[in-house]
Amino acid sequence: MKIVAAIMEYDYGARARGFSFEYYNVFLPLCDIYGKENVLLFDYFTEFKQNGKVKMNNKLNGLISVEKPEIVIFCLLWENQFDENIVSSLREKTKTVIYFLDDPWRQKFVRHWLKYFNFFSTPDYYMFKLYEIEGFKNVIYSPFGFNSAIYKKLNLDKTYDVSFVGGYSPLRKWIIRLIEKEGLKVNVFGRGWGKRGAWISQEQMVEIFNRTKINLNLSNAIYKGPDFLLWSLHSLKNIKQLILLKKNKEQVKGRHYEINACGGFQLSYFIPGLNLIYEIDKEIAVYEDITHIPSLVKFFLKADELRNTIAGNGCKRSQKDHSAQTYMKRLVEHVLNNPED
Numbered sequence: 001m002k003i004v005a006a007i008m009e010y011d012y013g014a015r016a017r018g019f020s021f022e023y024y025n026v027f028l029p030l031c032d033i034y035g036k037e038n039v040l041l042f043d044y045f046t047e048f049k050q051n052g053k054v055k056m057n058n059k060l061n062g063l064i065s066v067e068k069p070e071i072v073i074f075c076l077l078w079e080n081q082f083d084e085n086i087v088s089s090l091r092e093k094t095k096t097v098i099y100f101l102d103d104p105w106r107q108k109f110v111r112h113w114l115k116y117f118n119f120f121s122t123p124d125y126y127m128f129k130l131y132e133i134e135g136f137k138n139v140i141y142s143p144f145g146f147n148s149a150i151y152k153k154l155n156l157d158k159t160y161d162v163s164f165v166g167g168y169s170p171l172r173k174w175i176i177r178l179i180e181k182e183g184l185k186v187n188v189f190g191r192g193w194g195k196r197g198a199w200i201s202q203e204q205m206v207e208i209f210n211r212t213k214i215n216l217n218l219s220n221a222i223y224k225g226p227d228f229l230l231w232s233l234h235s236l237k238n239i240k241q242l243i244l245l246k247k248n249k250e251q252v253k254g255r256h257y258e259i260n261a262c263g264g265f266q267l268s269y270f271i272p273g274l275n276l277i278y279e280i281d282k283e284i285a286v287y288e289d290i291t292h293i294p295s296l297v298k299f300f301l302k303a304d305e306l307r308n309t310i311a312g313n314g315c316k317r318s319q320k321d322h323s324a325q326t327y328m329k330r331l332v333e334h335v336l337n338n339p340e341d
Contacts, residue, residue, distance in 0.1 A: 001034060002069040003030055003040070003072070003073065003332070004039075004042055004063065004064065004067065004072045004094075005022075005027045005030060005040070005041050005073050006044050006073065006074045006075070007020065007022040007027060007042070007073075007074075008020045008023075008043065008044070009023050009027075009041060009045075009046065010023075010045075013049065017191075018202070021254060022101075023041075025145065025147050025254060026324070026328065027039065028147055029147055029325040029327075030073075030328050032149060032325050033325055033329050033332075034332075040063070040067060044060065045078060048081045057082060057086045057087075064090055070095065071096075071097065071332060071335055072094050072097070074096065074097070074117070075098075075101070076099070084116050087117070088116045091117070095119070095335050095336070096117045097117060097118060097119040097120065098114060098120045098121070100114075100123070103124065104124050114136075117138075118138060119140055119335050120138065121139070121141070122139065122140075123141075123142060123144050123252060124251050125252075125276055128141040140335075142328075142330070143277065144253065144254040144327075145323050145327040145328075146258045146260075146261040146318060146322060146323060147324045147325070148325055150202060150206065151209075151257075151258045151261040151262050152206065152262060153261075153263030154210040156207065156210045158213050160208065161212075161213050161214065161301060162184060162213065162214045162301075163211075163215055163216065164176065164186055164187070164190075164215075164216040165189045165215075165255075166189075167191045167192050168193045168197065172219075175218055175290055176188065176216075178290070178294055179293060182297075184297055186216070187208075205258075209259050210264060212265075213301060214265055214267055214301065214307070216268075217253075217256060217266055217268035218269065250269060250271045252273050252274050252277060257318060259314075260283070260311075260314035260315055260317070260322075261318040261322070262315070263314075265285070265307045265311035266285065266311075267285045267287060267297065268284060277321075283310060285300065
């Protein structure tokens with residue numbers, strides 16, 4: 001069997017940023033399952049930047065005609081780089097599936113594109129149920145999962161009390177500020193934090209998850225707390241980011257799976273559907289009110305036995321149910337074994 005993965009090979013299409021989420025968690029797991037020789041990567045965004053929309057789409061069409069794959073998986077449509085007519089015509093040659101990452105908050109974009117594919121997926125359980133209620137027969141529930149070849153428990157000593165790995169946002173900075181006002185240090189890693197948050201490699205991130213007592217998973221969606229909004233007004237950088245922010249709701253993300261897969265204790269924002277993936281308070285800890293985070297951090301730093309038990313349970317659950325390899329295999333089998341409608 002042959003599969004074409006039409007993805008951004010690099011993070012946000014920039015080689016300097018390293019490989020993308022979908023490269024690590026869609027393309028590589030597909031290679032693990034079906035063999036590298038049977039999974040062809042089409043880096044549509046690089047082709048688009050170098051050759052333009054028309055040539056990129058024609059090249060994809062030609063690749064499908066020559067290779068004759070059973071499935072083409074489109075992952076992370078960025079904007080409108082693809083030609084609707086060409087994408088639609090591919091259904092005469094193969095089975096196509098669009099793998100959505102952010103459909104809960106990109107609904108206008110999603111509703112435009114899903115009609116051009118044989119199948120479409122969502123990582124969000126309640127969006128999946130909504131699509132079913134609306135009568136879609138070609139929707140697939142496919143959570144992110146974690147690449148089991150990358151995210152592993154390493155049994156390292158805990159050298160950090162509290163860590164956060166992720167890009168800068170005004171809300172995340174404000175939350176970290178709340179924690180540090182209580183005399184607790186937060187080790188920050190990621191883009192946009194200036195000197196404080198150094199960019200790290202995939203291997204370093206896995207090590208940090210393993211070495212940290214409390215791994216924070218912080219929302220970067222819109223938050224309208226008055227204290228936060230008043231604080232944000234003191235920074236032009238924050239004001240600009242808040243004005244440009246399009247994300248109006250949260251969802252279960254890849255980070256939920258990745259931290260737990262490394263055996264790291266995780267304190268995360270709560271989102272409906274997370275409780276269907278991990279058992280709250282037994283496999284993952286959550287905060288529902290941002291102002292409660294500092295007291296929860298203090299509690300779990302003292303509660304060694306409980307913290308380690310939750311982390312261990314979360315790791316076992318990840319390994320049992322949530323690898324990206326498992327989810328990608330299910331997706332491919334669903335596409336091959338089910339009619340479009």
